[in-house]
Amino acid sequence: MAFPRKFRHLIELTETDVPRPDYVWLSYAVCAVEQESCGWGGWMIEAAYERTAERHPTGTGDRLLPAVDEQRCPRCGRETYRTGVTQRLEPADDQAPPLRPGADYVIAPPVFED
Numbered sequence: 333m334a335f336p337r338k339f340r341h342l343i344e345l346t347e348t349d350v351p352r353p354d355y356v357w358l359s360y361a362v363c364a365v366e367q368e369s370c371g372w373g374g375w376m377i378e379a380a381y382e383r384t385a386e387r388h389p390t391g392t393g394d395r396l397l398p399a400v401d402e403q404r405c406p407r408c409g410r411e412t413y414r415t416g417v418t419q420r421l422e423p424a425d426d427q428a429p430p431l432r433p434g435a436d437y438v439i440a441p442p443v444f445e446d
Contacts, residue, residue: 335443335444335445336444336445345440351397353380354381354382354394355421356378356380356381357375357377357379357380358373358378358420359414361376361412361413361414362412363413366410366411368410368432369405372407375419377399380397381394381396382388382394382398383395413417
């Protein structure tokens with residue numbers, strides 16, 4: 333599969349090109365809001381933050397980073413309910429980039445076309 337060349341600068345990002353979160357809040361959400369809800373449950377990103385020298389208008393004072401945080405069910409697309417179960421995750425000090433999750437497949441370099 334070839335990608336549009338106009339998006340090459342987005343696809344070939346490196347570790348230094350994107351802001352890395354210093355911590356992420358997760359919430360456990362369930363798909364149980366409507367009668368037709370599917371009953372899915374799982375962890376969703378509540379927010380991702382970066383600590384900076386300046387104060388930001390957030391609850392923590394840290395910079396809010398863009399993240400997929402829409403609370404929609406990944407299975408059926410309906411609204412989810414965020415339970416009271418939350419978790420704050422911070423990378424360990426020895427967790428320096430570039431880290432990659434294990435994969436059982438070959439990652440081919442991207443191909444571009446006009």
